Amino acid sequence: MPNIQRILFVELLGGIGDVVIALPAIHALARSHPHAHVTVLTFAPGGELLTADPLIHQVIYAAKGQARRAIEQLLAPESLAGTQNLFDLIVSDTNYDGITDVIQTYCTIAYEVFHHPVVAITNLWRSPPPDERVGDRFLTLLENDKLIISEVIDRTKADIHLTSTERIAVQQALGALYRPLVVLCIDAGMPIKQWPIEHFIIVGRALQQHYGATVIIPEGADFNQTEQVVQAIGGTAQVWSRGSLRQFAAMLAAADLMIAADTGPARIAAALQVPTITLFGPSWHGRYGQPDPHINVQGGLTCSERVIHNFTEQQCWYSGECPFAWRTCLEDISPDRVLKAAAAVLQRQPQAQEKATQPEDCLSQTVPIATPASVAAWKTVQNVLIMRLDNIGDVLMTSPALRALRQNLPHTKLTLMASPAGALTAPLLPWIDEVLPWRVVWQDLGRLPFDPDREWSLIKTLTDRQFDAAIIFTSFSQSPHPAGFICALAGIPLRLGESKEQDTQTLTDAVPTAPDSIHQVDRNLRLLEFIDFSIVDRRLTLQIPSLFRSFSLPDRYLLLNPWTTCQSRNYNPQRFAMAAQQLSQKTGWPTVVTGMEKDRERAAPLLSILGNWAIDLIGATTLSDLVALIANAQLVLTNNTSTMHIADATQTPSVVLFAGTEQEQQWRPRHSQSRLLRRPTVCSPCYAFSCPYDLQCLDITPETVVAAGLDLLQEAAMEVMGRGHGVEMKNPLIHPSVPSCVKF
Incomplete structure (x- = not known):
């Protein structure tokens, strides 16, 4: 060459x-x-x-x-x-x-x-x-x-590079539009490449009716026509106003499906890996079609004027007019053909998303191994500091890593440094010898005052404890370097963390970054795999306390924990109460309502809806009590919060109202029976603490929550029967007044 x-x-x-x-x-x-x-x-x-x-x-x-x-x-x-x-x-x-x-x-x-x-x-x-x-x-x-x-050579795609700023700007412009987001490009540069407008209207209405789709119509050469199509489709159909080509491309990148004639916009969408249905008339799909898995629909297959090897030689190309009775051979493509193609795309998308959340897919990348000298040093450590300085749920998700550390270092002292809230998990983590509560300035969201003496006190505390190694667990969006720098100043010789930044002296062992989408449990375990520690079990596990306190509970109950500290993750408490009340009526089991004392002020409407079905334990439980209550419940109703992770660890079926703030595959339950409910929206994941769109992602009816709960109880019953228990009772977990097969 x-x-x-x-x-x-x-x-x-x-x-x-x-x-x-x-x-x-x-x-x-x-x-x-x-x-x-x-x-x-x-x-x-x-x-x-x-x-x-x-x-x-x-x-x-x-x-x-x-x-x-x-x-x-x-x-x-x-x-x-x-x-x-x-x-x-x-x-x-x-x-x-x-x-x-x-x-x-x-x-x-x-x-x-x-x-x-x-x-x-x-x-x-x-x-x-x-x-x-x-x-x-x-x-x-x-x-x-x-x-x-x-x-x-990659014959399957043509990458168009968009900046993160461009993608974020479009996400903000689109707001909380419901998914699937379908773009119908009704314009074409040549009349003979124009699919009939009335066909687009039929398709747009059908996609709304059958899939709850939001339909976007980009503004074309004739703005009035664009407006008329949007009004004819109705519902959530919207106009995308004309802007720069890059803004248009960024909008297409947010879509779930693009339908257009053989034009530039269709090629842009396919290049952005957006599923695309391209409609062909005078041009030939074998020459100008999109590669798999995009779908090409050809009209005028039997046209006698067609010149397959070069459509510019056809009579219609330069005249711009079809020599036959119709305006264009695209009229040969019926709305039904396009809707069948759309169904093939939209019906496979949830399956693809579900597959992407499975644990094995989070491990698709081989974790590299540290140098032999570094691995040898980690095998001999005697006093290890483990840093996870976030909330309770984040600390609970370190349990597989903590268990693996104890298995690989059976005689080593393990100290967990956690936030004051995270430190409450100590009784649940039997692999830890000591917990060091500390609120660090780099994860405090600006609430701590400026105080250099406090930081020097932390360095002195770590120095005095003479740790010989530190493991810094972080989420996909956090940097290990502030913690690594503190540990370096404290003289801790081995410092392990996952770094997106170029490595500096803050870490002695920097694990190459994993994809953002991997599950947090696997993100934690990758650090241990990097230093060649064996991982036997990747499941969340907690030490489950006994229910030694007298709560006067029946043998069977539902548990409702409807609160989070983040407004943007809170499903409507009244809807939660309505769902729990219906489930209690159908099963005959009461609903235990848990929460912190500060939640009591907002609990009155919820408790009123539940009425006599409620067992009010708000503010009456410790974290250990909550774990025991969840472990003994038949079903948990909750948001994306620590309760979800506890239910996963205790193998308790759970219905989770999972807001669009995060990616499900990063945090979802993996080894327990669960249903995550959310209306997909364009603004997700937003990582926001408050929602400017009235929590449209959690616009879920109580009936949907009830259906998911009964479905889980049915699954649990079948699993019990499969293990050979409760054979005398056809459905041991469902109240006799409820049919054994409840379908919605």
Whole structure:
């Protein structure tokens, strides 16, 4: 392969879609020549899609109608001032208007004057087979010419790079729109590529009715028509007002499905890995279709005028009119065909999301191992500090790691440093020898006053205890370095943590970062795997206390803990009460209501709804009591809070109203029977403490909660029967007045 330092890619075919089609070839060239400077000459606005691309160093715009002039200016003789300015490789997908001649002249002058050979590819569409996609043809020819290497070729996608700022801005603009979010692009640059507007309206209404979809219609050339379509669809349908192409792309990236004719927007959506249904009429899906798993729907299959190898030779292309009775062969595509394709996409998405939350998928990346010297040092530690300075639930989720530490270091002293709230977990964690409560300034959300003496006191405390190692557990959004710095100042010689930042001296063993989406339990365990500790059991486990206090409880009860410290995670307490009351009526079991004393002020309406079904233990329990109560309950109703993690550890079935603040796969129960209820919204995950959208993600009816609870109880009953218990009783967990198979 030649030594290539400067690459020019000429993409002047004129369409936004043409830029996207060329992207895999541009990326393959950049990856094949990682030290080369890559320049792309193209038109606006398509070039906007390339401006944040880390593989493209320069985008130069040609004025509309001035393709040849633009290439002449770029390759003018005055640019040949020295070999350092010369291109080594020029690739063009454009050969009209004498552009090929301009490139060849440049190559000739570069060689004759500077003895600098320039490789030029001026026809990326040589002798194409009938059903080879255009983008694939580009890659095939470049590979045959030995200008790209096979290992970097990706024929399945064309990546468009969006910044996090762009994605966040669109997320804020969309707000809490319900998912699935479906974009219907009703516009097309040519009338013969326009799917009938009335078909789009039928599809939009059906998607709302059957899937609860939010339908977005991007503003097209005719704003009045866009408004009319939105009004005709009704419901949650909305207009996406025209802005920059990058803003439009960022909106598409947030979508769950895009339906459009064979136009640039369809290609942008597919390049952003958004499931796309592309409707083809005069153009041929075998040439211009999206790669799997995107869906291409072809109209006019039997058209006698069709020229498969080049649709620009068809009579309709230059006239813009279909020579037959209909306006366009896209009329051959019925709304029913499109809805069937949409069903195939939308019905598989929840399954894909569910699969992504399974524990084994969180372990898809092999955890690297520290150096042999470091591993050997960790095997001999005698006094270890374990830092998890968050809330109760976060500390509970370290239990598999704490258990593994005790198994690997049976004679080592283990001290858990936790927040004052987290320190309450001590009786539940039998693997810990001591708990050190401390409120640290870097995780206090600004409530602690500025006090350097307090920080020096922490350093002195850690120094005096003479720890020989520190393990710093953090979530995906936290840095281990503040804690690592404190430990370094305290003279702790071994310091282990997972770091997204470039490693500094704060950590002696920095674990390479894992994907944000992995479960927190596995994030914790990765630290121990890095130092070659064995992991036998990945389940949450707690030491379950006995119910030694006299709560006057029946043998069977439901447990409702409807509170969190975060407003944006709180399901409506009255709805929780209505659901619990219905479950109590159906099962015959009372509902134990738990919470802290500070929750009592807001508990009156809830307790009133529950009436005689309530057993009020608000403010009457310790954390150990709560664990025992959950362990002995038949079913737990709660939010995304520590109660959810306790139920997972005690194997108690739970219905969790899981707000859109977090990603489910990071925190959800994994080894207990559970149902997580949430209405998917575009704003999720927001990580916000308060919700500006009236908690639309938790707009769940009490009847839905009841159905989930009865479903779990049914599962629990069947599991008991499967173990050979309770055979005499057809359904031992359901009150006799309730049918054994309750379906909603």
